[in-house]
Amino acid sequence: MKLNIKDIAKLSGCSVSTVSRVLNQHPYVSEEKKERILKVIAEHDYAPNSQARDLQSGESKTIGVIVPAISLIYFDQIINGILENAFEKGYMVTLLPSNYDKAKEKYYFTQLKNKRFDGIIVTSRVHEMAEIEKFTKYGTIVCCEDTGDYLVSGVYVDRLAAYNQVFAELKAQGKNKIALTLGRSQLISNSARLTFEAYQKNFGPLNPDYLVDNCYDGPGGIIAGDYFSQLKDVPEVVFTNNDETAVAIFQVFQRKGLTVQVIGQSNMYVSEAMGISTIDLQLSEIGRLAFDLVCTKEYQKICLKSEYIKR
Amino acid sequence: MKLNIKDIAKLSGCSVSTVSRVLNQHPYVSEEKKERILKVIAEHDYAPNSQARDLQSGESKTIGVIVPAISLIYFDQIINGILENAFEKGYMVTLLPSNYDKAKEKYYFTQLKNKRFDGIIVTSRVHEMAEIEKFTKYGTIVCCEDTGDYLVSGVYVDRLAAYNQVFAELKAQGKNKIALTLGRSQLISNSARLTFEAYQKNFGPLNPDYLVDNCYDGPGGIIAGDYFSQLKDVPEVVFTNNDETAVAIFQVFQRKGLTVQVIGQSNMYVSEAMGISTIDLQLSEIGRLAFDLVCTKEYQKICLKSEYIKR
DNA sequence: GTGAAAGCGCTAACAT
DNA sequence: ATGTTAGCGCTTTCAC
Numbered sequence: 001m002k003l004n005i006k007d008i009a010k011l012s013g014c015s016v017s018t019v020s021r022v023l024n025q026h027p028y029v030s031e032e033k034k035e036r037i038l039k040v041i042a043e044h045d046y047a048p049n050s051q052a053r054d055l056q057s058g059e060s061k062t063i064g065v066i067v068p069a070i071s072l073i074y075f076d077q078i079i080n081g082i083l084e085n086a087f088e089k090g091y092m093v094t095l096l097p098s099n100y101d102k103a104k105e106k107y108y109f110t111q112l113k114n115k116r117f118d119g120i121i122v123t124s125r126v127h128e129m130a131e132i133e134k135f136t137k138y139g140t141i142v143c144c145e146d147t148g149d150y151l152v153s154g155v156y157v158d159r160l161a162a163y164n165q166v167f168a169e170l171k172a173q174g175k176n177k178i179a180l181t182l183g184r185s186q187l188i189s190n191s192a193r194l195t196f197e198a199y200q201k202n203f204g205p206l207n208p209d210y211l212v213d214n215c216y217d218g219p220g221g222i223i224a225g226d227y228f229s230q231l232k233d234v235p236e237v238v239f240t241n242n243d244e245t246a247v248a249i250f251q252v253f254q255r256k257g258l259t260v261q262v263i264g265q266s267n268m269y270v271s272e273a274m275g276i277s278t279i280d281l282q283l284s285e286i287g288r289l290a291f292d293l294v295c296t297k298e299y300q301k302i303c304l305k306s307e308y309i310k311r
Numbered sequence: 312m313k314l315n316i317k318d319i320a321k322l323s324g325c326s327v328s329t330v331s332r333v334l335n336q337h338p339y340v341s342e343e344k345k346e347r348i349l350k351v352i353a354e355h356d357y358a359p360n361s362q363a364r365d366l367q368s369g370e371s372k373t374i375g376v377i378v379p380a381i382s383l384i385y386f387d388q389i390i391n392g393i394l395e396n397a398f399e400k401g402y403m404v405t406l407l408p409s410n411y412d413k414a415k416e417k418y419y420f421t422q423l424k425n426k427r428f429d430g431i432i433v434t435s436r437v438h439e440m441a442e443i444e445k446f447t448k449y450g451t452i453v454c455c456e457d458t459g460d461y462l463v464s465g466v467y468v469d470r471l472a473a474y475n476q477v478f479a480e481l482k483a484q485g486k487n488k489i490a491l492t493l494g495r496s497q498l499i500s501n502s503a504r505l506t507f508e509a510y511q512k513n514f515g516p517l518n519p520d521y522l523v524d525n526c527y528d529g530p531g532g533i534i535a536g537d538y539f540s541q542l543k544d545v546p547e548v549v550f551t552n553n554d555e556t557a558v559a560i561f562q563v564f565q566r567k568g569l570t571v572q573v574i575g576q577s578n579m580y581v582s583e584a585m586g587i588s589t590i591d592l593q594l595s596e597i598g599r600l601a602f603d604l605v606c607t608k609e610y611q612k613i614c615l616k617s618e619y620i621k622r
Numbered sequence: 623g624t625g626a627a628a629g630c631g632c633t634a635a636c637a638t
Numbered sequence: 639a640t641g642t643t644a645g646c647g648c649t650t651t652c653a654c
Contacts, residue, residue, distance in 0.1 A: 050422070050425040051366040051371060051426055052366050054365075069391075070387055070390055079381055087408060092375075092427070093405065094403050095394060095406055111361070111403075114358050115360050115361060116362075218580045248584055273529055273559060
């Protein structure tokens with residue numbers, strides 16, 4: 001037998017508005033009634049229906065987070081940052097797995113229009129930024145990347161600076177056989193584009209043999225490692241797109257007795273354990289700030305500094 | 312200017328119920344009106360408000376998943392199983408981080424009563440099962456563990472069988488210096504208890520020097536590895552509670568030139584890459600099935616078989 | 623085939 | 639300080 005606020009009112013002999021007042025801790029309720037109502041509520045184990053509250057307030061205290069796939073540890077850190085912040089502010093976080101499927105992604109933006117979410121954080125995307133800009137009229141959207149000239153909030157790290165620092169140092173050390181791994185190719189991924197830019201600035205055009213695409217994790221790293229080690233001209237350094245990949249490649253080389261420097265990205269625990277250099281991408285801080293923006297509905301672009309951690 | 316169903320009715324010159332009918336694809340609407348309404352909807356970029364729908368239907372098509380902390384890869388696999396299944400069935404998944412804080416956990420069960428979720432999946436918990444049983448009157452609850460005699464649905468893997476197999480084989484191989492790592496101590500964690508049970512059955516009482524508690528991940532493994540390798544009597548085998556820990560311990564030993572067999576749990580990619588034996592805990596399948604139960608609101612206990620993967 | 627109207631459970635403006 | 643009532647936007651009988 002599910003009770004509603006009306007029942008509580010009846011049971012405690014007062015009006016719904018009085019009950020609502022004590023529920024929401026509004027002033028102007030006599031101690032006597034207050035206690036009586038509280039007692040009835042406790043006795044009958046009543047809890048206000050949040051769907052009705054949401055409808056009434058027009059908010060849901062819920063935000064959606066678009067992720068390509070949760071299993072990539074990269075996103076875990078961002079999610080953690082979001083989660084911590086959201087909990088403190090009394091928000092709930094709904095995970096929106098896209099698998100980089102455009103239809104799914106669009107569906108989630110539609111749900112924003114439906115008011116299922118107060119806002120959406122995009123950790124990675126397949127839609128064009130111009131399209132996402134259009135969705136902002138349905139609600140707050142914050143992307144975890146540089147949103148350029150588009151009117152979309154963004155929180156990101158200055159990757160280019162770190163990439164340039166890494167490549168410049170390698171060059172100064174006299175290295176010049178530098179291989180790269182990327183996630184999605186430079187055609188669609190912003191970070192891939194920046195990697196290229198920094199590489200070319202320091203070393204000129206890249207030897208296509210020294211590039212492996214679609215490297216997202218450990219298994220991808222194995223493939224890349226096997227490939228690089230079979231080249232006639234084995235690279236001196238492999239600059240990877242994340243720590244999981246870096247570790248896997250490192251192990252392949254180690255097993256084959258090759259001495260190749262591997263550099264990761266994200267500063268995950270695993271790279272620390274293996275003593276692999278990495279770039280701290282401040283993922284959890286990005287999540288934290290992105291939530292701040294989505295929560296306050298502010299339009300803003302925030303750029304954090306990344307740090308090259310040499311090991 | 313936010314339109315509602317009433318506006319659409321007015322704009323297309325028919326009643327709200329007719330609009331509602333086409334929205335929900337009910338029959339008995341003339342083709343002519345249907346088209347007209349659809350056109351108006353498209354032109355004005357209208358989308359029905361899901362909060363109102365939820366209130367009306369009494370459902371939210373959302374389930375909550377209690378996790379101690381997302382960063383533990385262990386839970387990623389369960390979450391992935393849940394997410395895939397949920398998406399297929401048109402449900403949303405809200406992450407409920409508990410950090411094993413009892414107050415937080417309780418708060419989430421309260422939200423179930425509030426009807427914010429249609430159900431909750433508990434991946435790990437701090438509440439007693441008896442208490443959780445009481446919460447089931449607020450909605451469906453499914454735990455990812457053996458719920459024993461309590462009237463709470465559970466999906467889990469037969470760990471004891473696998474643990475027994477492992478210890479029996481080690482014994483047959485003549486090993487007897489077996490160390491253990493655990494997550495939460497055997498006082499509160501079910502899997503810790505089972506590990507103990509299987510160990511004792513095969514080897515009798517455990518030498519307390521051969522036990523390390525509170526090992527959740529890589530960092531924990533490092534500590535354990537350092538500890539074990541400093542013992543006068545270094546163990547021959549370390550049976551760990553998860554693959555991340557196993558890998559970390561393995562590396563510590565390797566670095567110190569010690570030959571110690573390490574066994575993990577979860578069958579994560581990392582153990583495969585390192586060639587470490589492990590127990591496949593079927594985590595993603597557990598997530599998948601748990602969602603099935605929560606979705607159909609069935610009360611059921613499902614036990615899966617775990618597999619010892621020797622490498 | 624279509625429409626009027628009664629809720630779903632709550633909040634808040636308005637009256638007293 | 640307390641009660642009455644009009645919505646929030648939608649679905650769903652129940653008439654016609």
